[in-house]
Structures are given as structure tokens and as C-alpha cells.
Amino acid sequence: MALLARARHSVPMNGSGTREDPWQLTTAPGTSAYTMYRDEDADPPTLVCQVGSTTLRYHLQAIDDLAAWLREQGDWVDLGAADEKKPAKPGTVEAWGRDEANPVGGWYGLRNGYRGRFGMYLPPLLEALGLVELEHNPRNNRVRAL
Numbered sequence: 001m002a003l004l005a006r007a008r009h010s011v012p013m014n015g016s017g018t019r020e021d022p023w024q025l026t027t028a029p030g031t032s033a034y035t036m037y038r039d040e041d042a043d044p045p046t047l048v049c050q051v052g053s054t055t056l057r058y059h060l061q062a063i064d065d066l067a068a069w070l071r072e073q074g075d076w077v078d079l080g081a082a083d084e085k086k087p088a089k090p091g092t093v094e095a096w097g098r099d100e101a102n103p104v105g106g107w108y109g110l111r112n113g114y115r116g117r118f119g120m121y122l123p124p125l126l127e128a129l130g131l132v133e134l135e136h137n138p139r140n141n142r143v144r145a146l
Contacts, residue, residue, distance in 0.1 A: 022050070025124045028079060028134055028141040036125055046110060049121050056117065057110040065103045066122055067131040069096055070145035079141050081120035084113060093143060094119030 014024040015035070022035035034051040038060055045060035059065075070077060070093075080092025088095035097108045097118030108122075109115025123143040127134040135141040 025128060027120055028124060028136055029138050030136060056114045058108045059104050062108045062122055067126055067145060070132060076142040076144045079119040079123055079143060081117050084116035092119055093123060
């Protein structure tokens with residue numbers, strides 16, 4: 001029961017997701033703050049993630065695609081966050097975000113050298129948007145569709 005209580009951690013949605021008013025988010029363990037916003041005019045449309053001085057860019061369609069994939073899984077999925085140069089644990093959100101069988105045919109990350117950490121930064125956004133439940137443990141967090 002305590003696990004379920006952590007998974008349903010209430011996350012206030014701060015920001016509207018624009019460049020001028022980005023979403024204010026924290027990683028699942030709550031250890032790092034970052035912002036994200038939609039850049040629908042980019043080619044391809046992009047989800048921009050600002051972590052300190054580092055900018056990561058992901059396909060904007062990752063929001064809908066990840067939510068759909070998690071619904072297909074039907075249960076908890078490990079986040080498995082990893083840098084681009086490190087292998088992703090099979091079956092995790094991170095591995096799916098790199099898989100040639102996903103809807104974009106590979107990496108959702110758009111900036112070479114900064115394509116990883118999909119499993120770190122996308123699930124908290126989906127939680128804030130009300131699409132998923134996310135655990136908030138110090139390590140080894142999981143996510144599932146609502």
C-alpha cells in the first residue's frame with residue numbers, strides 16, 4: 001500500500017509548456033529540477049528539456065507515443081535512464097526510447113551526444129500531464145499508464 005501511495009504522488013503542473021512559460025519538473029527521485037517546453041515550429045516538432053546549462057531535445061510526439069506504449073505494457077515498467085553512450089536495460093522506458101521498433105524508428109533524442117536520459121526526463125512530464133503513475137523512490141523507479 002505504501003508503494004501505491006508513492007506512485008500516486010501529487011505533482012502540481014507549473015507552466016503551460018511554452019518557451020516563455022515552460023513546465024517546471026523534477027526527476028522521479030526528486031533530486032533534480034528541470035524545465036520542458038514544446039517547440040512546435042521546429043523541424044521536427046520538438047520537446048526541449050533544459051537541465052542546468054544542458055539542453056536536450058526529443059521528438060514532441062514522444063509524449064503521445066510513450067503514453068500509448070505504456071498502455072500497451074499494461075503494468076509497471078522500469079525507467080532505466082542512461083546516458084546515450086551507455087547501454088539501456090532491455091524492457092525499460094529508456095530502451096524503448098532508442099528502439100528501432102518504436103514509432104520514430106530509433107532515438108527519440110534529437111541532439112547527438114545528448115539523446116539519452118529519455119527514461120529520466122519524459123516520465124515526470126507524463127505524470128504531470130495526468131497520463132501515468134510514477135514511483136518516487138531514491139532509485140529504480142517505475143511508471144505505468146493510468
